[in-house]
Amino acid sequence: MISGAEIMVKCLEKEGVSVTFGYPGAAICPFYDYLYRSEIRHVLVRSEQNAAHAASGYARSACKPGVCIATSGPGATNLITGIATAYMDSIPMVAITGQVNSELLGRDVFQEADITGACEPFTKHSYLVKDPAELPRVFKEAFHIASTGRPGPVLIDVPMDVQQAKIPKFTYPEKAEIVGYKPRTEGHVMQIKKALKAIEEAHRPILCCGGGVVLANARDEMVEFARNSGIPVCATMMGIGVIPMDSPYYLGMIGMHGRTGANRAMQQADLVILCGARVGDRAVSAPQQIAEKAKVIHIDVDPAEIGKNMAVDIPIVGDVKLVLQKLAAQVKNSVPQEWLDQVFGFKKTYPVRGEAREDFVEPRVFIRDLSSMMEEDAILVADVGQNQIWCARNFNVKEGRFLTSGGLGTMGYSIPAAMGAKIAKPHRQVVAVCGDGSFQMSMCELGTICQHEVPVKIIVMENGRLGMVREVQDRIYEGRHMATILDGDPDFVALARAYGIRSALAKSNEEAKKLAAEMLECDGPYILVCSVDPETPTI
Amino acid sequence: MKYTLSVLVENQPGVLSKVSGLFARRGFNIDSLAVGVTENAAISRMTIVVNGDEYIVEQVEKQLNKVIPVIKVKVLQPGAFISGELALIKVSCSPKQRVEIVNIADLMNARIVDVTPTSLTLQSADTAERTATLIDLLHPYGIKEICRTGTIALEKGADPTRKN
Numbered sequence: 191m192i193s194g195a196e197i198m199v200k201c202l203e204k205e206g207v208s209v210t211f212g213y214p215g216a217a218i219c220p221f222y223d224y225l226y227r228s229e230i231r232h233v234l235v236r237s238e239q240n241a242a243h244a245a246s247g248y249a250r251s252a253c254k255p256g257v258c259i260a261t262s263g264p265g266a267t268n269l270i271t272g273i274a275t276a277y278m279d280s281i282p283m284v285a286i287t288g289q290v291n292s293e294l295l296g297r298d299v300f301q302e303a304d305i306t307g308a309c310e311p312f313t314k315h316s317y318l319v320k321d322p323a324e325l326p327r328v329f330k331e332a333f334h335i336a337s338t339g340r341p342g343p344v345l346i347d348v349p350m351d352v353q354q355a356k357i358p359k360f361t362y363p364e365k366a367e368i369v370g371y372k373p374r375t376e377g378h379v380m381q382i383k384k385a386l387k388a389i390e391e392a393h394r395p396i397l398c399c400g401g402g403v404v405l406a407n408a409r410d411e412m413v414e415f416a417r418n419s420g421i422p423v424c425a426t427m428m429g430i431g432v433i434p435m436d437s438p439y440y441l442g443m444i445g446m447h448g449r450t451g452a453n454r455a456m457q458q459a460d461l462v463i464l465c466g467a468r469v470g471d472r473a474v475s476a477p478q479q480i481a482e483k484a485k486v487i488h489i490d491v492d493p494a495e496i497g498k499n500m501a502v503d504i505p506i507v508g509d510v511k512l513v514l515q516k517l518a519a520q521v522k523n524s525v526p527q528e529w530l531d532q533v534f535g536f537k538k539t540y541p542v543r544g545e546a547r548e549d550f551v552e553p554r555v556f557i558r559d560l561s562s563m564m565e566e567d568a569i570l571v572a573d574v575g576q577n578q579i580w581c582a583r584n585f586n587v588k589e590g591r592f593l594t595s596g597g598l599g600t601m602g603y604s605i606p607a608a609m610g611a612k613i614a615k616p617h618r619q620v621v622a623v624c625g626d627g628s629f630q631m632s633m634c635e636l637g638t639i640c641q642h643e644v645p646v647k648i649i650v651m652e653n654g655r656l657g658m659v660r661e662v663q664d665r666i667y668e669g670r671h672m673a674t675i676l677d678g679d680p681d682f683v684a685l686a687r688a689y690g691i692r693s694a695l696a697k698s699n700e701e702a703k704k705l706a707a708e709m710l711e712c713d714g715p716y717i718l719v720c721s722v723d724p725e726t727p728t729i
Numbered sequence: 730m731k732y733t734l735s736v737l738v739e740n741q742p743g744v745l746s747k748v749s750g751l752f753a754r755r756g757f758n759i760d761s762l763a764v765g766v767t768e769n770a771a772i773s774r775m776t777i778v779v780n781g782d783e784y785i786v787e788q789v790e791k792q793l794n795k796v797i798p799v800i801k802v803k804v805l806q807p808g809a810f811i812s813g814e815l816a817l818i819k820v821s822c823s824p825k826q827r828v829e830i831v832n833i834a835d836l837m838n839a840r841i842v843d844v845t846p847t848s849l850t851l852q853s854a855d856t857a858e859r860t861a862t863l864i865d866l867l868h869p870y871g872i873k874e875i876c877r878t879g880t881i882a883l884e885k886g887a888d889p890t891r892k893n
Binding site for chain 2: 494
């Protein structure tokens with residue numbers, strides 16, 4: 191006989207899960223008792239939300255689903271922000287929650303929450319398991335759904351009695367058979383032909399890459415397509431890193447906080463090729479204006495994204511990697527030099543901003559310095575706020591990754607996500623950049639970093655402000671700084687030391703550069719606090 | 730404009746809430762939604778009548794297809810399907826008015842299913858338009874209560890929605 195809890199652990203083992211992030215509680219204890227006997231590593235976070243963020247950082251770096259675990263009720267509800275963050279950025283994740291005994295469901299007993307109901311809008315799919323015999327199928331399906339098609343989080347809610355109940359034997363299904371779930375991977379041949387014809391006829395083509403290219407692991411295909419076609423490339427925030435920033439084809443990030451040159455190129459194009467980009471409002475504020483002037487080709491694995499935010503002339507539903515392979519193999523370089531001169535001219539017209547300072551650390555300059563000091567395959571995790579934009583605009587991703595909460599814009603993402611990324615790729619440099627606002631949202635994880643010896647490097651841009659909101663207040667609300675002044679910040683260096691983490695404060699760019707070198711060289715975790723002028727603009 | 734969608738779903742708990750939640754979340758307006766099992770006990774059919782334009786109905790179709798237990802979504806083409814709904818209408822009726830209302834029922838192919846000294850209850854199984862006409866005709870007598878199932882529909886012709 192085998193219990194539901196043991197089956198759950200065996201399912202994870204069968205799926206090749208080696209790391210989980212979680213926080214136990216009574217309703218998930220039977221599962222934890224079997225996890226105790228397994229080789230699977232468990233990282234005890236300090237708040238459930240961060241378990242989900244850590245699983246997200248892990249998933250994005252390891253290119254396989256991250257697993258997070260919480261107990262029923264508040265444990266489960268605390269996961270929601272992390273699950274929603276993963277959902278908005280299409281991150282493969284399996285969240286496992288304990289639930290009260292199934293015969294008590296619906297009676298509002300202690301620590302009961304309808305978590306499958308609450309997570310409905312933020313999950314790709316969810317299960318409330320009522321019978322231990324269903325667990326193998328549910329786990330097989332959950333990992334399949336989370337990691338195929340357009341990836342996303344899947345929730346498995348398991349009542350305590352289902353974890354305890356025993357069935358005669360465990361067999362894990364070979365593959366998931368879901369009648370209503372057959373994601374299309376190959377792009378339609380006719381559509382690809384139409385796209386090639388449109389590319390040939392275009393005078394001012396541009397390629398706009400989103401997070402879908404990263405998720406499809408299609409970087410090489412992307413670069414090859416850009417090289418073979420000669421079409422200039424821009425990226426959304428989620429698409430940063432699909433092509434090296436110093437590549438001759440790259441125009442920069444588009445959008446509200448993007449490069450003016452890249453935005454102008456989008457506006458003047460007569461052919462826009464959207465590639466794994468969902469045309470979110472922060473990336474393209476007036477999609478209809480662009481669609482009126484340009485022909486639009488949209489490549490996406492999720493058919494529901496095509497035509498949702500922008501009218502499309504040539505839809506191609508399929509795995510971006512496979513479609514780009516086909517396009518790259520057949521495309522001819524027919525881009526007029528005049529157009530290239532024009533768009534790359536924009537790049538020179540709108541240079542990067544900021545100058546090194548001696549009284550403060552100028553963050554934009556510092557991120558460029560940091561970028562040049564970091565290894566080729568380093569992973570940078572940006573939080574949310576001004577720090578995110580400073581990183582997005584100034585960090586040069588070469589062979590590494592740029593991780594951030596792009597869709598939901600969740601403050602506090604960077605530290606737990608960096609932990610997850612570092613655990614997935616222990617030999618790579620992993621640096622989290624946050625503000626003093628976002629740092630304080632997840633600084634409890636310093637305990638996790640120490641306990642589990644995760645040597646992430648953290649940069650805190652300290653300006654004593656919720657800088658981005660404060661900027662909005664200056665611009666729109668006549669400078670009434672309501673609730674954006676962060677007085678009461680602790681001495682972050684002393685705080686780090688209290689945890690036994692090395693730390694230093696930089697007050698100028700020169701100092702910051704020197705300390706960053708020290709930070710990147712040291713073996714353990716490190717917190718570099720940068721004193722930033724509150725008046726420093728986002729862009 | 731009204732669109733009628735025929736949606737085959739896995740017959741399992743929570744599917745209705747997934748579908749109705751999707752409509753609420755994305756701001757789609759449901760005119761009616763009717764669910765029942767099909768010839769296959771593992772599959773239910775939802776007939777959903779949606780109010781909107783071409784863009785909305787395309788979005789509804791695509792978003793429904795993303796719901797994992799949804800097996801097949803078909804937007805039924807006007808004129809290419811038959812539809813109907815069941816309605817129970819309780820109307821005030823004095824003994825003197827009874828003949829008039831029975832006449833209306835006859836005209837509209839409705840059945841009288843309950844009689845009291847002060848009321849009649851009619852049962853109608855017809856298209857949404859004819860049900861509306863019946864309700865209009867009964868209105869002057871004083872309608873006490875109405876219960877409608879919402880439209881159900883099937884495509885015309887010999888082929889099933891989902892070919893095996």
